[in-house]
Amino acid sequence: MTTHRLLARRASIDTYQQAVVYLRSDCHVCQAEGFQSQAQVEVIAGGRHLLAILHHVGSDWLRHNEIALSEAAWALLGAASGDEVEVRHPPVLDSLAHLRAKVHGGRLDYAALRALTEDVSHGRLSDIHLASFVTVCAGGGLDFNETMALTRAMVDVGERIDWGVSPVMDKHCIGGLPGNRTTLLVVPIVAACGVLMPKTSSRAITSAAGTADAMETLAPVELDVAAMRRVVEREGACIAWGGAARISPADDMLIRVERPLNLDSEGLLVASILSKKIAMGSQRVLIDLPVGPVTKVRSLAAAEQLSRSLVSVGAALGLQVRTQMTDGTQPVGRGIGPALEAMDVMAVLERRADAPSDLRERALLIAGGILEMAGRSESGAGQVLAREVLADGRALAKFIAICEAQGGLRVPPRAAHTHTVSAPVSGIVSTIDTRLVTRAAKLAGAPRDPAAGATMHARLHDRVELGQPLFTLHAESLGALRYALSFVRSQLPVVQVDAQP
Structure with missing residues (x-):
């Protein structure tokens, strides 16, 4: 196989998680190998191999003997500026045969899924191939055995932690409900009771804040x-x-392409959740399933089906899973956005009078269930224990200790600009569209700007008067604030108030 050597250069271009490299279209490598723009190439430096998408450059900012790397490619390759790197055609991937077979209606066994996830995790598949895989898995594209095999394969291609003790507890929420930041309350409550709970969480995918964004x-x-x-x-x-x-x-790579496709796949969702729990060494996990008209799970029947899949796949792989169906008809707490949600959490931990009661009660319900699963309380008594731990300050002390151990407790930032949307009439709040609330918070800058988002002032069935605040938008710039407000004004009411004298 022919190889060519070029000098590495950092392009300082953010391509998110996709590795991209840049070559002069008239350089000797492109001319010799026929590399077209959007082709996949292999880059090698110091024994490290990187598969990346090639973009052509037609200007003099890049020299003929240089290859520029995006931020993602630079981090993955680990090269230094001026290092000599090799560039060549990528190896032929056998796993693509399995993908083609699935497209044509075939079934995937563990060996096929292991090969696919191995290539996915190492960045060997292009985004087109990743999108194809996500698409054929959508809907009912994966049966029980395929879902189980995919979950096991996702675990096997990454690191797996063994904590050496039992039980190791975990929780997860499938998402789709703004403000549902119970993890930051549940973990310190459970840990304060002497139960091991190492929790890893994600950043926002389609929401205004992920647990990791709020915690950060x-x-x-x-x-x-x-x-x-x-x-x-x-x-x-x-x-x-x-x-x-x-x-x-592999799950992190698939999530990156699932986001723009916005496709629902029960099999991928189950594999995504459970693979990370198993890899983290968790043994028992409680999964929150918010059910509501615009959440990920929109009916009780769908929640029950997803619950059966989670429990059965988990059991087949040695993971005890319990699900908890919760109300998903309106945002939880008041804040929507990283800092605003963190402020709600601190208000609950500090037992302040103005703390959002719905966030507190939801967290106590989940913490109680975990304490019962861990054997720290009898069935039906876990919530009482959780409430005691929160009320006497042990949960706050444990949360502060966790923050200090992770590098120090911070004060959440506040946005520079706000605008309050008020009730257009006097009446009763009949609906709150959580999708529109989330979209407005994102347009205001969340989660990119941690202080951006929205604060809810009204809840379902509240009586409000003309001019009474319904919600406030927070933004770091006036431009972002105006952008979010223009969206709010162009939609059906985000918060519907039925007029009543």
């Missing part, structure tokens, strides 16, 4: 496996960003 406004979350071990050994728990460790890395 209070403490560092980018912990590798060694750092997580130190925190857990010291405090019995952590709340870290899962992307900082190679925990189910």
Whole structure:
């Protein structure tokens, strides 16, 4: 195989998680190998191999003997500026035959899925191939055996942690409900009872804030496996960003393309959730399933079907799973956005009179269930124990200790600009469209700007008067605030008020 050598250069271009490299279209490598724009190439430096998408450059900012790397490619290759690197055609991937077979109606066994996830986790598949895989898995594209095999394969291609004790507890929420930041309350409550709970969480995918985004406004979350071990050994728990460790890395790559496709896939969802729990060494997990008209799970029947899949696949792989169906008809708490949600959490932990009661009660319900699963309380008594731990300050003390162990407790930032949307009439709040609330918060800058988002002032069935605040938008710039407000004004009411004298 012919190889060509070029000098590495950092392009300082953010391509998110996709590795992209840049070559002069008239350089000797492109001319010799016939590399077209959007082709996949292999780049090698110091024994490290990188598969990347090629973009052509037609200007003089890049010299003929240079190859420029995007931020993602630069981090993955680990080269230094001016290092000599090899560029060549990528190897032929046998796993693509399995993908083609699935497209044509075939079934995937563990060996096929292991080959696919191995290539996915190492960045060997292009986004087109990843999108094809996500698409054929959508809907009912994966049966039980395929879902189980995919989950096992996702675990096997990444790191797997063994904590050496039992039980190791975990929780998860499938998402789709703004403000549902119970993890930051549940983990310290459970850990304060002497139960091990190492928690990794994601950043926002389609929401205005992920758990890791909210936690990051209070403490560092980018912990590798060694750092997580130190925190857990010291405090019995952590709340870290899962992307900082190679925990189910294939899932992280698939999520990146699932986001723009916006396709529902029960099999991929189950594999995504459970692979990370198993890889983290969790043994028992409680999964929150919010059910509502515009959440990910929109009916009780759909929730029951997803619950059966989670429980049965988990059991087949040695993971005890319990599900909890919760109300998903309106946002939880008041804040929507990283810092605003963190402020709600601190209000609950500090037992302030103005703390959002719905966030507190939801967290106590989930914490109680975990304490019962862990054997720390009798069936039906877990919520009482959780409430005691919150009320006497042990949960707050444990949360502060976890934050300090992760690098220090922070004060969440506040946005520079706000605008309050008020009730157009006097009456009763009949609906709150959680999708529109989330969209408005994102357009205001969340989660990119941690202080951006929305604060809810009204809840379902509240009586409001003309001019009474319904919600407030928060933004770091006036431009973002105006953008979010223009969206709100162009939609059906985000908060519907039925007029009543």
